Amino acid sequence: MSLYSEFAPWYEQLFPFREEVYLFLREHAGTSGRSVLDAGCGPGHYCGRFQRDGFRSTGIDLDPKMIDEATASSPESEFHCMNIADVATLRRSFRLIYSTGNVVAHLPPARFTAFLQDVYAALEPGGCWIFQVVNWDYILALAEYSFPVKTVGDGSVAFYRRYPLISQERVIFDVELVSGGQKVFNEQVTLYPLTADSFLQRHSAAGFSLTGIYAGFDKTPFNRERDSGLVMVFIKEQGSSI
Helix, strand or coil: CCCHHHHHHHHHCCCCCHHHHHHHHHHHHCCCCCCCEEEEECCCHHHHHHHHHHEEEEEEEEEEEHHHHHHCCCCCEEEEECCCHHHHHHCCCCCEEEEEHHHHHCCCCCHHHHHHHHHHEEEEEEEEEEEEECCCHHHHCCEECCCEEEEEECCEEEEEEEEEECCCCEEEEEEEEEEEEEEEEEEEECCCCCCCHHHHHHHHHHHCEEEEEEEECCCCCCCCCCCCCCEEEEEEECCCCC
16 A cells, blocks of 8 residues: 555645645636646645636546546546646646646656656647746755644644655655554655756746745745745646647
8 A cells, every 4th residue: 555545535635735835826717617637646636626617627647546536526537546747648628737745756867858748648739737846955055854743623633744865866655544543654754956057947947937036835936945845836838839
């Protein structure tokens, strides 16, 4: 069983729907009726909101339990259990493709570059690609890093996240969920850090144009030396082809 399958029942409590995030994404989705794709949709709460607001919403996620949760919560949206790197197999075009929560950091650099090419091909001309990741420029200067602990309710449920090993090539992501003093799960996964400049270079090579770079979905200007997060907004220019 994967980390994310074990985590699925707790996801909504620890990472609830955020209106701020949705409004940021909605701003770049065009008019109602357009198609949007959530790459790494988790339990699908943003897909569901887009669907309710009149968009044609699709979500993809590698974890079957997350897809089960998403399908149950938003049955009118379209969901597929698949790797985000296989987005080309959808054989559809979208006005907006987005990925939140550091999902793309799970892709090794070469695979991420190929993924960008497929995202570009899947966007309508004038379409938008938005992704959120950890600010690796900041993290890579550290020996290790611990996130603030997330808790639920009275604090009896606590979610711990840290990077105990940080290198230019890979970062070990250690997560632990504790409920009532008992460990529910503990697992490690490998992430692949790319700096802001590397992201810019790879997107430029794929044909994208940068339209926004922020520390978060509140549009705080990005500072690579101190911010913990990075949100980048790219478009496929009008008149562009595959």
